[in-house]
Amino acid sequence: MKFSVLVNQLTQKTPISANEGTNPEIKGVSAIEDATANTLSYIEGKKFATLINQTEASGLILPQDETLQAQATARGIAWMASPQPRLLFAQAIALFYRPFQPTPDIHPSAVIDPSAVLQENIYIGPNVVIYPEVRISSGVCIYGNVVIYPEVRISDRAILHANSTIHERSQIGKDCVIHSGAVIGGEGFGFVPTPQGWYKMQQSGCVVLEDGVEVGANSNIDRPAVGETRVGRNTKFDNAVHIGHSCQVGENCAFAAQVVLAGGVKVGNNVLIGGQSAIANNVTIGDGARATGHSGITRDVKAGEIVSGSPAVPNHIYLRSSAIYKRLPEMYRAFKRLAHKK
Amino acid sequence: MKFSVLVNQLTQKTPISANEGTNPEIKGVSAIEDATANTLSYIEGKKFATLINQTEASGLILPQDETLQAQATARGIAWMASPQPRLLFAQAIALFYRPFQPTPDIHPSAVIDPSAVLQENIYIGPNVVIYPEVRISSGVCIYGNVVIYPEVRISDRAILHANSTIHERSQIGKDCVIHSGAVIGGEGFGFVPTPQGWYKMQQSGCVVLEDGVEVGANSNIDRPAVGETRVGRNTKFDNAVHIGHSCQVGENCAFAAQVVLAGGVKVGNNVLIGGQSAIANNVTIGDGARATGHSGITRDVKAGEIVSGSPAVPNHIYLRSSAIYKRLPEMYRAFKRLAHKK
Amino acid sequence: MKFSVLVNQLTQKTPISANEGTNPEIKGVSAIEDATANTLSYIEGKKFATLINQTEASGLILPQDETLQAQATARGIAWMASPQPRLLFAQAIALFYRPFQPTPDIHPSAVIDPSAVLQENIYIGPNVVIYPEVRISSGVCIYGNVVIYPEVRISDRAILHANSTIHERSQIGKDCVIHSGAVIGGEGFGFVPTPQGWYKMQQSGCVVLEDGVEVGANSNIDRPAVGETRVGRNTKFDNAVHIGHSCQVGENCAFAAQVVLAGGVKVGNNVLIGGQSAIANNVTIGDGARATGHSGITRDVKAGEIVSGSPAVPNHIYLRSSAIYKRLPEMYRAFKRLAHKK
Incomplete structure (x- = not known):
């Protein structure tokens, strides 16, 4: 034009x-x-x-x-x-540019349990496997070799890319995109130490992705022992993100590649987490907070705060401390002279 | 009740x-x-x-x-x-709660080489691919779209979740659980530098998982050039863990998400490694040692020791040093004054 | 013999x-x-x-x-x-040792769009899915359950391992090896903030892997909004490596497990990056540079330079500063005494 x-x-x-x-x-x-x-x-x-x-x-x-x-x-x-x-x-x-999306069709090689309920205008690609009691709403697109475990619910227009796996009881909201190789609703890492070794805690809960969530390739979002792991509307995860059991992530967040949330982390709305950052068990992150890449967050972060480093500290402190880090050798020599003088 | x-x-x-x-x-x-x-x-x-x-x-x-x-x-x-x-x-x-597990059955869409030996009470889901000379013991459960390369042995009651891949010669012990998307026994990262570029070292070894091992979703355990990569009884790995070629991991360990072991790492029994920690080539970790999350371990760790930080140091030192890290700017100013006075 | x-x-x-x-x-x-x-x-x-x-x-x-x-x-x-x-x-x-590789054959369960162009001596395993307009050259080996999106080109003798996914328009060079579960050419993480929330930037570009590239299991290489993400000849990536949209990686590099490149990173030839290192957006790394494991690289690195730590600094500084890190408590006490004396 x-x-x-x-x-x-x-x-x-x-x-x-x-x-x-x-x-x-x-x-x-x-x-x-x-x-x-x-x-x-x-x-x-x-x-x-x-x-x-x-x-x-x-x-x-x-x-x-x-x-x-x-x-x-x-x-x-x-x-x-x-x-x-x-x-x-x-x-x-x-x-x-229009991204590739196949026209609605159920490929004959897909193996769909007869108990599944499918609405109209759905694409289900070759070799997709759908276990019992799954419900799929209209306009959903499921690429080749996806596997869906029992009792999953997939809402309107969600897209599941190739080789992703959706585990039992997961709820995938409208317009969600699950990228290739991602695993939604797998078992949380729940092992209780006993004198006889690890006791496996069954993971009876589920994962809920609200509308508009995107989950990057080879990311993992685990279900909890009881209750839900929940990701809020329009939150976006890059590749290889790990969301542990029972985490509650708010709306409109963005997490870069390889972010790890351990168990029970609570994240507010509009939170940005840089690549390869990790958040420890049960930490709470306030609305609008940010963490720069490679942070290790071990304590609660207040709304609007920016943190960096491992263990993470306020960003303005991190910038100054990390700048001085490379002068530690000269400081140490000064300290030795000081110690010697006394 | x-x-x-x-x-x-x-x-x-x-x-x-x-x-x-x-x-x-x-x-x-x-x-x-x-x-x-x-x-x-x-x-x-x-x-x-x-x-x-x-x-x-x-x-x-x-x-x-x-x-x-x-x-x-x-x-x-x-x-x-x-x-x-x-x-x-x-x-x-x-x-x-009883986790979902299909009743024993071989789905007709599974492609199983005729040389495979299958015992009784096995579930093999839709579109599973089994290459030649694989042996599968009784009670094993293999979900949809799993791929098993030649000469793999899978022992009693092991569970392989959807879209996981088991490479040639791997041995999966009794009651092991391999979560969705995990790759067991892929090629170790073995390239030898030469003036003509990288020379690829063939990886002729195999991976052995002893009984009761669990491997999280999208984790990778590599086979070595020669010999075995071995994981001991009842050791549990969370999602996206990487175990390099030739590692020897002991019994009853637990590694959180995104832990990386480079090549040839030796880990004792009852070792706990926090999320996103990495262990360098050929390091030895003693029985009962622990690393907190986000550690970078470059030296041997003694039995029972707790380490933290990158490069990892004893945890009690780390706690004090990291607390002082944020006071480096004031220390630096004091040091400048000191230097000036002289 | x-x-x-x-x-x-x-x-x-x-x-x-x-x-x-x-x-x-x-x-x-x-x-x-x-x-x-x-x-x-x-x-x-x-x-x-x-x-x-x-x-x-x-x-x-x-x-x-x-x-x-x-x-x-x-x-x-x-x-x-x-x-x-x-x-x-x-x-x-x-x-x-000869690694297992099936003899050329197209398995009848593979679902191949009739528009695909296949040369001779190709192995396509069970349940492989090939979308329209894909071209596959001679000697290529595609293991079970691989999915290939439209308009992909796969050159001579490339090997695609099980459960890997190749997205639209990707170009896979001669003798490349894509390990199990890897995702090539998935959507770059492109969301533009607006008052109404994230605006999704369509990713109309593609990924180009030059000849001899290897990509580890469960690694992800993203395509960009426009243009190419490119990896140079004979570069090798270990498992779970993430290459963001628009990155340009040179020849003969080696990246260890869980390395993350954010968007638009430029890496020269013969660069070695240690495990779990991350490189921030738009950083440039010169020829022959090296980063030790667990580095967080936020600034350009010159040709031949060796960097370490997070934020990364020259390795010789890092070695001295990290050695002194554990003496910070005694330095701090000395500093307090100094402050007291004044």
Whole structure:
């Protein structure tokens, strides 16, 4: 479509300024480093200014920065500008790209227990296995080789990617996405020490994912001995995240790859956890709190607090302490001199 | 069943005191926060005392604490008390909950090489793939979409959950549980640097899991170039644990989620490793040692020692050093003053 | 084969010295601790000298160390010596061990879209699912229950192990090995914050693995919103590695288990990353750099640099600072005395 048409379509959602230039034809979206003619690309800020001089993109989404805009104009690149260029580019991608999703169909090789209740417009791919008493709502898409244990409920339009496993009694909300290899509702790690060895605590509870939750590839969300492990609406987990038994995670959170929540952790709404962070048993994290990557959180975190390090401390302390960490050798020498003088 | 009957059944295993109150009917087990009438719940200690005042559970398992017991009695809640309330509750769950396990059957969609030897009372679910020369003992349960490579041996009553993969020559002991997505016996990470690049070392060894081992979802236990990677009786691994080639792990250990053992690590019996800890190549960990979560263990750990931090140090040192970590900025300022005075 | 024949075969590749002794028959390879007669084993260095006195191996590969060689001769063990005993042993394993690989065949239970293009000599195992427009070159081996999404291209002799998933548009190079449970080309973690919650950025890009790449079990390599996530020739990843969207990894790298690369990370050639290390968004790592295990890398690393710790610092600083970490309590007491004196 023409660049001007694109601007119009995107403007319906977000206020933007634009310079259409020669109003080029835009046929797709691209990364700025390897853009070709007739594609639209974007940069997020000044830091990437030099890329404007090198790109072959015909259109750009820019931040509201007049220098960058002048730079694009000088190269004859059509541009539009927004306070949130990344959001605008995401909306542009959605105009050009439709993710693959098969048309509704039940593949004959799927093995579905006759007690399962299936609504309309469902795709169930090859070799899917569905154990007894499962209920699947309309518009659900289940890719090849997924396995669903008994009494699972899958709500409208949820997507289960290949080779994922949904264990007994799990409830998957509307529009959830479970990525490939993820395991939802597996047994919590419940072993009680006795003089005769570990006594296995049966895990009779279940996992509840509220609407709009996404769970990354090869992530694991465990069910508890009793009650629920629950993840709130629109919370997003990256790959290989582990949510232990009985955790309660709020709404609109985002956890990066390989985050671990031990058992019984309570996380509020709008919480961001950086990659490879771990939270110890029964810790509570307040609304809007954040942890930077690689944190080890062993105590409660207040609403809005930002923590870092292992054991995690407030981020402003961490930044100063970690900067000094590399000066410990000189401090130690000073300390030795001090000790010697006395 | 009546509360008094429940007390009798559990007393056969553990000495307990009890107050039957109105001897309510108990129909199930529940988490104390969301218990309903006619369910049994528990608390582990004083820390959860306020929950006794709020719960609607009809019965409670309590620790041996007269204040908590009086609190329950005052609310008309029947209770029993034990020095190990969590163990007693686990035993109570086992009276009410039977985990799902299909009746023995070989599903016609399973693809089983004719050379496989199968004993009686085996369940093999839909779309399971069994390569040549596999031996499966009686009572084994293999859920849908499991893949078993050649020459694997699976002993009595082992359970393989959905989408797990068992590689060539692995030996899975009696009563082992392999959770969904786990990979047992995959190739160890063996690449030898040469001027021409990595030379791949074939991994001709195998993995041996002794009886009663549990391996969490999406965990990986690698086979070595020669010899065995071995996990001792009744050792339990949580999700996403990685055991490198040639590791020797003892009996009755428990490793929390995302623990990594590099190659050739030797771990004694009764060792506990906290979540997201890593142990470097060829390190030896003594019997009964413990590592708290997020530890990075680069040196041998003696029997009974508790270590923490990265690089791991004795826990009592870690507790003091990490407490001082956040005071490094003021120490550094003092050090600068000191340096200035000289 | 006779030990002398073995020496001849291996000498064709690497210069070695040898003492054939009684020229024993060698029937296989073994770990030195549990070697039996008529097997060949090896040790890497002096550290393992005592094992020479205990082993029952009939032949040994030794380093170029006359003491160790004399020790073997004294016990009547035939030996050969090399500056790289581990490489020589890897070459010896390759003479005795052939990894299992099925003969080319398309199993009738595989569900292959008719639009797929398959060259000759391909093995496609039971219950494999292949979505539309996939191209598979000659000699490829796809084990049971693998799922391949649309428009994937798999080049000559690549091996896809059981239960792995290859997402849309991925390109798998020649001789790549994808281990069990790995997920290649799943959606990058792209959610843009808005006042209305997370806006999902469609991931229209793809993953490219160049020739000779290996990806460990349950690893995840994500595709980006636009452009490519790319892994260079002969780079090797251990299990549970996470490569975020848009990362560019060079050639001949090796990443140990549970390494995490966030989004947009650029890694040069010949880079070694230790287990459970994480690299933050958009960081650049130069050629030949190294990170020890458990590192948290938040800034660019220069070519050839070795870094450690979290946040990562040059290794020589880390070694000294971490050694002093455990003396922080005494330093703090000295600091308090100093503060008191003023």
